[in-house]
Amino acid sequence: MSEFSIGIDLGGTNLRAAVVSREGQILDRHTALTSISQGRDAVIDAMVGAIRTLRDRQTGRFAGVGIGVPGFIHLEKGYIFNSNNLVPLENFPLRDEIEKRLGAPVILENDANAAALGEKWMGAGRDVRHFILLTLGTGIGGGIIHHGRVLHGEIGMAAELGHITVVPNGLPCGCGNVGCVEKHASATAIAAMGRLHGLGENITAKGVYELAVAGNDRAHMIFEHMGRSLGIAIANLVNIFNFPLHLLSGGPLPAWEFFAPYMFEEVKRRSYTFRHTDTRIEKAALGDLAGLYGAAYLPFLSQELGSR
Amino acid sequence: MSEFSIGIDLGGTNLRAAVVSREGQILDRHTALTSISQGRDAVIDAMVGAIRTLRDRQTGRFAGVGIGVPGFIHLEKGYIFNSNNLVPLENFPLRDEIEKRLGAPVILENDANAAALGEKWMGAGRDVRHFILLTLGTGIGGGIIHHGRVLHGEIGMAAELGHITVVPNGLPCGCGNVGCVEKHASATAIAAMGRLHGLGENITAKGVYELAVAGNDRAHMIFEHMGRSLGIAIANLVNIFNFPLHLLSGGPLPAWEFFAPYMFEEVKRRSYTFRHTDTRIEKAALGDLAGLYGAAYLPFLSQELGSR
Numbered sequence: 001m002s003e004f005s006i007g008i009d010l011g012g013t014n015l016r017a018a019v020v021s022r023e024g025q026i027l028d029r030h031t032a033l034t035s036i037s038q039g040r041d042a043v044i045d046a047m048v049g050a051i052r053t054l055r056d057r058q059t060g061r062f063a064g065v066g067i068g069v070p071g072f073i074h075l076e077k078g079y080i081f082n083s084n085n086l087v088p089l090e091n092f093p094l095r096d097e098i099e100k101r102l103g104a105p106v107i108l109e110n111d112a113n114a115a116a117l118g119e120k121w122m123g124a125g126r127d128v129r130h131f132i133l134l135t136l137g138t139g140i141g142g143g144i145i146h147h148g149r150v151l152h153g154e155i156g157m158a159a160e161l162g163h164i165t166v167v168p169n170g171l172p173c174g175c176g177n178v179g180c181v182e183k184h185a186s187a188t189a190i191a192a193m194g195r196l197h198g199l200g201e202n203i204t205a206k207g208v209y210e211l212a213v214a215g216n217d218r219a220h221m222i223f224e225h226m227g228r229s230l231g232i233a234i235a236n237l238v239n240i241f242n243f244p245l246h247l248l249s250g251g252p253l254p255a256w257e258f259f260a261p262y263m264f265e266e267v268k269r270r271s272y273t274f275r276h277t278d279t280r281i282e283k284a285a286l287g288d289l290a291g292l293y294g295a296a297y298l299p300f301l302s303q304e305l306g307s308r
Numbered sequence: 309m310s311e312f313s314i315g316i317d318l319g320g321t322n323l324r325a326a327v328v329s330r331e332g333q334i335l336d337r338h339t340a341l342t343s344i345s346q347g348r349d350a351v352i353d354a355m356v357g358a359i360r361t362l363r364d365r366q367t368g369r370f371a372g373v374g375i376g377v378p379g380f381i382h383l384e385k386g387y388i389f390n391s392n393n394l395v396p397l398e399n400f401p402l403r404d405e406i407e408k409r410l411g412a413p414v415i416l417e418n419d420a421n422a423a424a425l426g427e428k429w430m431g432a433g434r435d436v437r438h439f440i441l442l443t444l445g446t447g448i449g450g451g452i453i454h455h456g457r458v459l460h461g462e463i464g465m466a467a468e469l470g471h472i473t474v475v476p477n478g479l480p481c482g483c484g485n486v487g488c489v490e491k492h493a494s495a496t497a498i499a500a501m502g503r504l505h506g507l508g509e510n511i512t513a514k515g516v517y518e519l520a521v522a523g524n525d526r527a528h529m530i531f532e533h534m535g536r537s538l539g540i541a542i543a544n545l546v547n548i549f550n551f552p553l554h555l556l557s558g559g560p561l562p563a564w565e566f567f568a569p570y571m572f573e574e575v576k577r578r579s580y581t582f583r584h585t586d587t588r589i590e591k592a593a594l595g596d597l598a599g600l601y602g603a604a605y606l607p608f609l610s611q612e613l614g615s616r
Contacts, residue, residue: 082580130462144548146459153550154438157581160547165540165578167476177543177578232473235485236544239468240452242461270473270485272390273465 002060006051007296008067009111012036012085015043017050018289019058020296024122026289028054040088048101055104064105065098066298068114068291070141075156078108084174107298111291113150113159115284116143117301118294119247124285130243133284134161134230136250140182144241149301162186166232184229185259187251193222209255220258227259231266238271238279249284256283310368314359315604316375317419320344320393323351325358326597327366328604332430334597336362348396356409363412372413373406374606376422376599378449383464386416392482415606419599421458421467423592424451425609426602427555432593438551441592442469442538444558448490452549457609470494474540492537493567495559501530517563528566535567539574546579546587557592564591 003022008015011034019028030050035042047067055062071083071090078095080086099106109117116133119125125133129148135141142161144151151158162182163175170179171189183189187205194203197218199211211219234246252259260281267274267281286293311330316323319342327336338358343350355375363370379391379398386403388394407414417425424441427433433441437456443449450469452459459466470490471483478487479497491497495513502511505526507519519527542554560567568589575582575589594601 082584142548146454151454151549154552155550155585157550157585158548160550160581163547163578163580164544166473168474168540175580176583177580232476236472237548239471240450240466240545240548241459242463242465242468244462270471272471272483272485273468275484276390277463277465 003063003300004058004060005063005296005299006054006065007114007292007294007298008047008051008065009114009291009295010034010047010067010069010086011111012070015046015050016292017054018292018296019054020293021060022063022300024293026292028057030054034086036086036088040092043086043089044094044097044101048098051102062104063303064107064299065102066107066109066114066295067098068109068111068295070111073108073110073156075108075152080108105299105302107302109150109295109298110141110143110156110159112141113143113152114294114298115141115249115286115290116145116247116294117150117297118286118290118292119284120145120148120294121297122286122293123290124247124282125245128243128245130241131245131247132161132237132241132243133247133249133290134234136186136248136252138186138188140186149305161233161237164233164236166229181229181233185226185233190222190226190252193225194219197222205252209252209258212255212258223255223258224262226252227262228266230259231263232270234263234281235267235270235274238267238274242273242277244277244279246279246281247284248281249287249290253283311371311608312366312368313371313604313607314362314373315422315600315602315606316355316359316373317422317599317603318342318355318375318377318394319419320378323354323358324600325362326600326604327362328601329368330371330608332601334600336365338362342394344394344396348400351394351397352402352405352409356406359410370412371611372415372607373410374415374417374422374603375406376417376419376603378419381416381418381464383416383460388416413607413610415610417458417603417606418449418451418464418467420449421451421460422602422606423449423557423594423598424453424555424602425458425605426594426598426600427592428453428456428602429605430594430601431598432555432590433553436551436553438549439553439555440469440545440549440551441555441557441598442542444494444556444560446494446496448494457613469541469545472541472544474537489537489541493534493541498530498534498560501533502527505530513560517560517566520563520566531563531566532570534560535570536574538567539571540578542571542589543575543578543582546575546582550581550585552585552587554587554589555592556589557595557598561591
């Protein structure tokens, strides 16, 4: 009998859900607004409703639900904490509540970890045992795949790679640190540097990219800084992990030609391991579907491992 | 029947060997000079001789030999490369050669990884699944224990934690980078800073420590810099791994009171995870026996796992 799972990517404004077969084919999809302002119950109702609708259209065996969420997950307890966008869901037994309502296994995962797992299952990480994904967006998220599984650390908070210090006296970050790589290399950081460099009060990362394409020197400088900052963080990761692959995804990726040469220059200089092994830094393959694939993979992986 | 293994800590000047029981008791020891200048065969002869002597004095079952060596190990191929102190042994099938001569299993491991494994088996890491060891000496070595095993990366080069960048435009390192934490926080770095700060042409790390005890301001500044540098690296590790424990060992540890407050200040500031979880940074327990314990544990661990 064929088997399917449902993956959910829960953001601050959208809830995306997909039915995925055991073979990794997307069979059905659903998108809804995340009515966060209406409180916790409304969001849970919307999620459970979407899952039921999608499930009832299928005929195969239902393996369960994986949910990727921004913010920290307490894996054992099955709840979210310190999620900037989903505050009403924090510190609540979200996993158990949805399991109860559905009568099916539910697994929570950090959204960047889920994206990494998606790339492992169906994307650019298929052929390696170990790799790291960095998602460049509002911040920088990270997912570490070790022996085919997410490296979670003690309670599930590992891979906060956006908070690697790359400029010890750099820009202040919401996390309390200064000089986090996400303050120097995320899409938000590119836009902020654009404003600082007088490229326009309302300039976006895309706007900085377009200026770079047009030959603007300051836009080029911004991508140089972004690439070098990213390079310091990735060099650290290569030295720490000796993994064969590092994937980048997110909005700034079209600017690869502008930032990547500086990124590689820093990684080469700062990592003996990079220079002496076959270590790749590449674009991820699944775009914004990675998180959905990874979330949907969670119930299958849990079956394989015989444990949550 | 009782069981024993032999652990070897192979340095540039000394070869230390210990017979250790399955229960972790040191039963016998042997130390010899590493006659590196006499070439590869002389070192291998000395090692095999020491192992045979120790083995023949025992009556239990011989589980095998673990050898901790400075430098990189190619795990699969079983040889050493880029070892500053053991150049004649490089790029040679060392493991297979010793196995052949002894007729017993031999496992090579990086010395800092072996020390971490020793702390896991019989030291300060006994009660946790995951932890990181930093050994402060000539450089800074690292060992990462994940689910009770050494995290090796793709070919065995992981945990080069001494080469985490903490000062992006800092002091040049032999690895090609600038601002590696080992250039700012190792025993060698403390001595070098002592010279830079005019504390004496031949000042050692111990000398800087003694001046700090005597109230010397410049010695205090040096330990502040060392502590902050270490703190940046450890904050990165906490953010990356979410491990519950980080151990420090090596010569500068007596100066804990001088550097640790600054180290903790940086880690607290730079790691949300540190501030919101029970994450410890402590002194390792086994001193310079850690590497011997860890090397001796390798054959037992390999039996448990049913694989090398």
